Amino acid sequence: MGMLHQLEKWSTAHHPRWLVVPRVALGICLIIKGISYLSNSVSLKLVLQESTVPVSGTWLPVIITWLHLLCGFLIIIGLFTRWAALLMTPILLGAVIFVNAPKGIFAGESEFAFSLAVLLMLVFFFIEGGGPLSLDDYFRRNPK
Numbered sequence: 001m002g003m004l005h006q007l008e009k010w011s012t013a014h015h016p017r018w019l020v021v022p023r024v025a026l027g028i029c030l031i032i033k034g035i036s037y038l039s040n041s042v043s044l045k046l047v048l049q050e051s052t053v054p055v056s057g058t059w060l061p062v063i064i065t066w067l068h069l070l071c072g073f074l075i076i077i078g079l080f081t082r083w084a085a086l087l088m089t090p091i092l093l094g095a096v097i098f099v100n101a102p103k104g105i106f107a108g109e110s111e112f113a114f115s116l117a118v119l120l121m122l123v124f125f126f127i128e129g130g131g132p133l134s135l136d137d138y139f140r141r142n143p144k
Contacts, residue, residue, distance in 0.1 A: 030072030037065040051099040078134020085126035092119040
């Protein structure tokens with residue numbers, strides 16, 4: 001039995017229904033952040049240029065914006081929840097390490113606490129999955 005299958009089996013047996021609320025809240029936060037990046041892409045480019053991100057280019061803000069929107073939507077509906085969390089983890093890890101940490105944890109403009117909270121929730125839902133109130137669970141129970 002593979003590790004992912006064991007994780008799925010454990011998660012199905014230990015996932016309370018109330019965890020849908022933080023999952024949906026996480027998805028909404030990601031969508032709101034994606035919309036803010038979409039409406040103000042210049043500020044995202046400036047933040048990336050001022051940070052210590054090793055790779056910067058014209059494609060990075062576009063990928064960050066659309067992954068926030070796509071993964072936020074998938075997490076809200078509970079479809080491919082683990083994959084969406086896995087896709088967002090490097091982006092949030094980069095936000096915590098390269099963008100917010102150099103500014104300082106308690107700086108006025110720093111979103112360190114928010115980025116860290118979202119990162120921890122992404123890791124949690126990567127482990128836990130979508131739960132019983134998700135499209136993942138619906139398609140697993142109804143394979144037709």
